[in-house]
Each structure stands twice: as C-alpha cells, then as structure tokens.
Amino acid sequence: MRTMAYDVIVLGAGPVGENVADRVVKGGLTAAVVERELVGGECSYWACMPTKALLRGAAALRAARSLPGAREAVTGDLDVAAVLARRDGFSSHWKDDGQVAWLESAGIALHRGHGRISGERTVEVTGEDGVTTLLTARHAVVVATGSSALVPEIAGLREARPWTSREAAAASGVPARLAIIGGGVVATEMATAFASLGSTVTVLARDGVLPQAEPFAGELVTASLRESGVTVRLGAEVASAGRDGDGTVHLVLTGGDRVEADEVLVAIGRTPNTRDIGLDTVGLEPGSWLAVDDTLRVLDGGGWLYAAGDVNRRVLLTHQGKYQARAAGDVIVARATGAPVDDARWGRHVATADGRAVPQVVFTDPEVASVGLTAAAAEAAGLRIRVVDHDLAAVAGSALHAEGFRGQARMVVDEDRRVIVGFTVAGPDVAELLHAATIAIVGEVPLDRLWHAVPAFPTVSEVWLRLLESYGR
Known part of the structure; x- marks a missing residue:
C-alpha cells in the first residue's frame, strides 16, 4: 500500500471540495482531493448548470413573445435538440478534463477512487484498479461528499426505475408523459423545463408547491404551470408504483386514482453521501448528516474532522456550500499556522450567514x-x-x-x-x-x-x- 501525506485531505471534488482545497493551498498548506466520480461534482453535471441550461431557452422565448415587435419576429417553436445540445455543452459532455486541469494549475493533488476514513487523520483510497493508497493529513480531513436524491419507500417505486434529479438533468430525450413526485424546487423547475420541451407533465405535490417559500410564490408558480398545460395535483400522495413491460409507469394515489407516464421523477428531498466513507471508524454514524459548529468543524469529530456543503445539512445550495468552503479553508489555515480564529483576519470567514441570510432562486416561470x-x-x-x-x-x-x-x-x-x-x-x-x-x-x-x-x-x-x-x- 502506498502512503502519502498532505496538510489537508478533502473527500469530494465538487465545487465545495474544490474551494476548500483551493483556499488552504492559497493559505500556504498542501491539499489533496479524493473523488470517485467526476471532478466538479453534482452542480457541474447533474444540477445547477445543466438545469438552468434546460430552462433558459424557453425563458428567452417567453420573454420575446411577451413584447410587441419582438413577438412578431418569433417564427418557430423551441428547438429541443438545440436546447439539449447546449445543455450538454454546459455539462462538459460529462467529462471532467477541464476541472482536472484546473486542480493541477491550482497545485491541488487528485486521487481518484473511493475514499474511506480509516482512523484519525487518515483516508484510504481504493482506485478502480483495486490498488489502495493511504493518505495522511497533518491538520484536517474535510468531508465534502454532498448529497443524493432521496427515493422514498413506496411500494414498487424502486423497481419502476424512477428518475432522480440526475436523470432529469442529463436526459438524452424528452418523454411524452412525465410524472413528478414532489412540489419543491427540483420538481417545479423540471416541470417548467419538460413542459416547455414538449412533455405532458403531471405534478403530484403532496405538501403543496414550493411549501417552504412565501405562499404567494407557490400560488403564482402553480397558476403558471397550469396555464402552460401542466397538471398540478395538490395534496396528491403516491401509494404504489409499477412499470409495465412496454415501459409505461403506473402510479396509484392514496385515494385510488391512477396516473400513467413514460417516466416518473422523484423530487422530494436529499440524503447525505456518508454511508460508506468510514464514519464508523471515528465513532460517527454512517449515513448520517454531520453536525458542525460555525467553523465547520464536526461536533464530536476529534477536532480534526470538518464537513462543508450539503453533507452538514445547514443549507443544501451550491453557493452556500462554497461559502462554507471558504470559511472552512480559512479556519483550517488559521489553526494550522497558530493564528487566532477570532482575530480580524480570520473571524470574518466563520460561517454565520447560513441561518439568516440564505439567497435562493427558483428558475420557474x-x-x-x-x-x-x-x-x-x-x-x-x-x-x-x-x-x-x-x-x-x-x-x-x-x-x-x-x-x-x-x-x-x-x-x-x-x-x-x-x-x-x-x-x-x-x-x-x-x-x-x-x-x-x-x-x-x-x-x-x-x-x-x-x-x-x-x-x-x-x-x-x-x-x-x-x-x-x-x-x-
């Protein structure tokens, strides 16, 4: 087994992990990131970037059609193939060469493979070839593994092979009928996107549309979705699901009504990517969210373990995760160099905005x-x-x-x-x-x-x- 040492080891090379590593390197420390999928993470390939790319074409067309003069210049409908091609470009065609090149230019080491914490300040990385490398951190290990879509325990749903946000954002085609379970941000954005691309969309919003927002926001979005041809069923709860041999998905609601679709998207929440990263070796529960203080240090984590981004459940948004990454990186450097965390240079970087000043945009219509x-x-x-x-x-x-x-x-x-x-x-x-x-x-x-x-x-x-x-x- 190879052994390598760095000042800081980061599990996860999404935007949060990248920013932690970049911050500590700029502070004079060495850093390595461990990634088992694509460098750049969820936002780059299956969330923010491809999602907005899917939505933008229809938004621009709506804007043109809402203005006399511009409206008359619009001679056709949305070009679905062009929209999907533009989405592919913003997703870098699901290749991470550019992101890897950036890591190299920033002086950040990359270890590809599955990383597991194996003890205090140690991480074992198993590559696709089965070779294991032991990484040792002099100062800190940062968990930035993010979250995945939550698929509820509904009878037959997993066997029906549902889409999650990943499949929706990366879809190679547009289903004729799309059913969406959920009424939150992902559900409403994907309903907006696929309705504009030609799908017949049904939204099954048990808890309402945008239930965490001000009520008027959900009401305006609901009205707009319905005007665009989307069926929005408020209070609808799925009791069971199944997929026929011809690919048709059948959803049975608690009241006995049935909904048929060619694809079903589950968009009801997220779950932390911590089940198989070795938390049990340091006394923490696998699969749990990681509670942190305002310096992003994990509570009961021995003082050397940090968690930034979705995985700590403070705010599940990319920009807030990057905000946390900057804070964590600066604090780690401060502690490594003996600078007091609360002095003027470092104190401003402690994460304090997550509970009271979180900005968010839902790119619906x-x-x-x-x-x-x-x-x-x-x-x-x-x-x-x-x-x-x-x-x-x-x-x-x-x-x-x-x-x-x-x-x-x-x-x-x-x-x-x-x-x-x-x-x-x-x-x-x-x-x-x-x-x-x-x-x-x-x-x-x-x-x-x-x-x-x-x-x-x-x-x-x-x-x-x-x-x-x-x-x-």
Missing part, C-alpha cells in the same frame, strides 16, 4: 428569488415583524419589461431593530434583484438608510422604493 426568513419563519423565531407587500406589476419598469407582467414582492421587517430580515420576489427575470436584498439583510441596513439607496428609473428595482413607501417613515 415566474422566477422566485428569496433571501432570509419568510414571514412564518420570522414569527416562529419570535420576532416582532411587519410584512410589507407590493404588486410588482405596478412598478413602471415591470410594464416596460414585459406585457402582462405578473409578480409580487414582500419584505419582512424586524420592528424592534427596523431592519429587513426577509425578502421574496416572484416575477419574470427577478433573479437579478436578489443581491440587493441579500446585502441589506446581511449588512443589517436600517430602513432609514435604505431610503437613501435610490433605485434607477425605470427599472423593476423601483419596487424597493414602493416597499419603503408602503412601510412609511
């Missing part, structure tokens, strides 16, 4: 952009709040942006501190409004100061002025 707390979450947290809503279509910039513009904006104000703690906006192309709200919430900008942040006219951002006017002085 309409888009839903949110950051911070919903009104319900703020009330549950014991805050004394005021909710301010405004019709986004009433803003001059919205009318110019598209005919028939529909949307809504909401800010949630902590009345005791007079700062915004939550912001949600739904409407066409509203994603680019989000960072202003993120800055206001993270910076705890008082409402009295926000009056001096004057939005340009005529833009959709003028909604900020209207929200403040509705709130009053």
